[in-house]
Amino acid sequence: MTDLFTAAYAEVQAAAPYIQQALASPFAQQVSLQRFGGAAAPFRALIGQVEDQSTDAPGVVEPGISSRSVTVVLPPDAPVADVGFIVTLADGQVLVPVAVALNPAGLDLLWVVRMAALVERTRVSLLTFTLAGQGMTQDRHGNPIPVPGVPLPVSARLVATADPKLRDEVGADSAEVVLVGRWGTLTAPQARPPGVSWGSTSPLTLDGQPGVLSIALAYPDSDLAQEAQFGARFLARWRAT
Template identity: 40%
Template sequence: MQLPTRHLKPVTIRRPGQADVQADAILFQKHDPSARGLKIHDPEFKTPSWRGMFQRDAPIQEAGYTVIDAQGRTFTPDGDPEDPGGQGVALVVRLNPAAERTRLQSLTFTLPGALVRQPGTGNMVSSSAGSLTVTARLTHSNDPHVVQLVGADSASTAIIGRWGTLEHPTLTPPGLNDGSQCPLDVDGQPGTLTIMLAWPDEDLKTEQQFGARWVGIWRVKKT
């Protein structure tokens, strides 16, 4: 058995580094009656979740993909696909359509090179091996454990980041490690972002779908 073809619409299933795969699916919004996002003191723009109903042979069994419909909208899954009733007829997965609303940051790091002797002082210092520009998604964190971990104070902000975009999540870029720094302006305020500690996900599928996670600290540039 298969889904009735008259209801199916063409979609593109995209995985980073792989060729796009064309598939047929039914995408529809799921009603959510919860009141999340209605608090005046902590507002949140709520996006209704979607569902995707795919043919049973669609390549969506493994995390790390996005779905693009005929209108160019991008959807990211937030769970494994289900086989309703175990009938082997279709795969259903919950989707989020908010990729185009995600704020992205372009970060340029200076990569350390070989040790060289500094003229005048004779000290051995690291030379520059060039620069690396990467994309990341940054979130301010008030979690006391994260704040304490990175040593944030009144002139700094604790940051949780993920590498890449929702369409192209990545693992930690080669050459970056604890202590790597880059300039970062926040609302016009210049500062420096420092990667303090890798903080990998316990769930490997979360990392595969949304990119490697890390923590850091942003400090206001001293004048």
């Protein structure tokens, strides 16, 4: 039995040169792969046909992703074992993974990744929170006063929701808008910024109306991969001023 497995392994390994040839062929294209927080690197990739409403792709209600997915084949040295990256095609289209990358049989011959086009559907807003200053200083009369707060600008994608359950969870009244947010942008998602906690506030203008956004609750994804790829999710209240 051991000899049988050894022979089968050798047969599969013999396919490695053909995989390399396919990735070097005109059927493949040069792409740019970037892990969040890292530099982009060039790789050759085989891009499959677009499949509409694939069962592996998220639905159209998911934030910022197309429901049309493709299969992408990448070389074994591509850093795609974990989510948290984007692939930019030669025509500028950006793809994001919608499923964990597969290393067939664990043989490190290639990566097979299910991906979908990135489509920014959500509004990206620049929020500015004020972090508490550290220590004490003196006013012009020599009296001790706290060090002034430090502004912290951070991007977030915000979508209004009328879900009564979410409104109840954050205690919103009729004059407040409840927002579902994700930290960062689709190409640079973030975890909750250090120093920003539930109750932190930021000025925010919506449709020309000045107001104040207040962070209300964490709203974590059930799938940690979703959070790693698209940023930590939260709930907030907004009130006009």
